Amino acid sequence: MQTIAVALAGRPGARLAARSAITVSRSTLLRLLRALPAPEVKAGPRVLGVDDFALRRGHVYATILIDMDTHRPIDVLAGRTAETFAAWLPAHPGVQVICRDRGGAYAEGARTGAPQAIQVADRYHLWAHRGCLTEPTPPQPVAANSVVPLPDRMLDVDGQLRPLVARKQQRHAAIQQLRAQGLSLTAISRQLGVCFRTVQRYADANLDDLLAPAIHRSSVLDDYADYIHQRRAEGLTDAAVLHAELQTRGWRGSLRTVQRYLRPLRPATTTPRPVPAPKPRRVTSWIMTKPEHLDTEHSAVLTGVLVRCPALRAVRRHVAEFAAMMRELGGERLDCWMHAVEADDLPALHTLVTGLRRDHAAVTAGLTLPYSSGAVEGQVNRIKALKHTMYGRANLDLLRQRILIPH
Template identity: 50%
Template sequence: MQQLALALAGRAGSRLAETFAVPVSRSTLLRLIRALPDPAHAVPRVLGVDEFALRKGHVYATILVDIETRRPVDLLPDRTVETVRSWLADHPGVKVVCRDRSASYAEAVRLGAPDAIHVADRFHLWQNLAEAVEKTVLQHRALLPEPAPPAGPAPAVALASVSSEPRRTGRLSDRVREQHAAVHTLMEDGFSLRAIDRRLGLARNTVRRLAGAKDPDELLVGRWTGRTSILDPYKPYLHQRFAEGHTIARRLFEEIRQRGYPGQEQIVRVYVRRLREAFPNQDPPRHKPSVRDVTSWITRRPDRLRDEDAQQLKEVLARVPVLATTAEHVRAFAELMNDRRGRELKDWITRVQQDQVPALRSFATGLLQDLEAVVAGLTLNYSSGAVEGHNNKIKMLKRQMFGRANFDLLRKRVLHAA
């Protein structure tokens, strides 16, 4: 029952216990969790520190993880400097502390474990750099789309005029030809028009027209062939927009409706479909890169970009020199981080501060405020990945407790279920 309570908490554990024919109340399961003693842990040599939300936006706590064994060591009820400092002072022996760039955790470690090496987490460093890149791209978002080509006559796009010849194919043509043949066959057999309309199930006027036509083509040339359309005044505009690469019928309908088109969208859809059939190799309109797209392209590994994305990024960087400079700095920082060349960080910061990229300069200035931890993070192999993994597990445990995350119960479950 203890293991059941640790895995599923009260309500879910009670339901599963009943399925196992061992009925037990949720309160009993919770009492079993509370009765568990704290597991004994040796003081970790490499400690990971991070916050997690008991109630997002309101109440936060702290998780401590042994980075080398990847097991949680303790949960603290808040994230204040005094609480973390007291725990470190009571547990001497921590040599390395992996943390984010929180000033409160940095101060707590300096006070509680003054000899420990601070290691800034690489994930958070890259996340902060990506935010700086996004701000830079946002400042130049007007230059991201490809400039429109100079105005000039649009390529000629036209469909063959509607023929006044009889229709040779299609459901209407086939039906008229079949009905004409059936009527004339029955007439040759001596049936009257009244008998024919009863036999074929057709209206009397329809039978009369079919009987009076010597050839079905006479019936297939009428008001629906060669007639004008309410779309005719707007076809030149549709041809121009189609030649420019705008082939979505819905958007074209909206555009001509603003110009006074009184008809239905279906008419536009049919005509655009005919344009697509006449010009099957017409290239679709090119996707305009968004701020998120360009930010992602700059901060992603070049070998993981699609060919079309790499080409668009190349064009954007050619149009916007500031973004080209930003991309160079991002690539250089990525090489420092991947190759563990943290000792070269000062040179990178100097180069960034010499360029006129405000967001990157602010990021570099922030690195100087916690330089030793950042250099250690870009040099040593330690990171806060294990801490982030336990944070995700805590979110799952909280959901099992229906959002009422009692800290003591949550602490027991985290420490014993690891």
């Protein structure tokens, strides 16, 4: 029963026990789990990994500590503050290397609690320019003194502004207005009732970039796109008739979905079908991939994107150089790389470089030493799975037992 409790905790454990002809309640399994002695840590590991995880996202967090030599969790701390981490380190001496993310709390805690330890920063993510992804289309003539309407992709099937688009526009306008008044991001978050990270994203982003995922999303009808365009070229404009035809070809969706899909195509019956833009995440993955590992089709699409966007050409060059530093553990080249980035007009990467300079020693160590936070991220994913099996309702003491006790 203890083994079942460690593996599955309460209700799931009770159901499995019943299948094994063991009559036990969920409460008994939880009492058995809480009664098990958790592994004690008297000395810190040589290489320590640290990261946070959410008990209740946006409200309550905890800290996971990993022995990077064994990849096993050794302790779980309530909270994710610098003080909590700094208090743990002197009580567990012997830590020589600390693998952490680039958040300030763990960096400050490491400097306070283990000033002799080498800090190794985590890897980074890069962002692709959405505006350069769409294939260019020939400009359409506009009558003199005419008002250019909103793009149809921003409207719903009834011709109204889509709720998601309207909500993003209103939120962006409100955040920008409050920021112009001098309010801090934290104050804006409290006033609007929006989480801090959302306020931060809206404050730093262009409205077009925020709207791009909403107006360029894929459709469940994309698999039938060739047939739809063929029938429209033949003169079919009735959505109900097209919906009936699609049903004979396997479509099981609603008429309203077909109407929504056809709306952007109505004013474009005499123009060529637009080439769908690759998703920013896909372009990011192509940029992050070695050119020789890309297939011909993806390489051609990426080449077109880079031709239209000089900024992304520079980004790809810098990404390739940074990737070479990571593969070859060439941290001594970091300063030259940062100077080259600053020489280009790339505000997003300039922000990255500014952050790298603030954490220069840890970043250099991350690009020089053979340590990374991969094992820590793996344990955080495991914790998420444990939380899901407990329906997200476990107290920290119970979750801590399941994290630390091997099974």
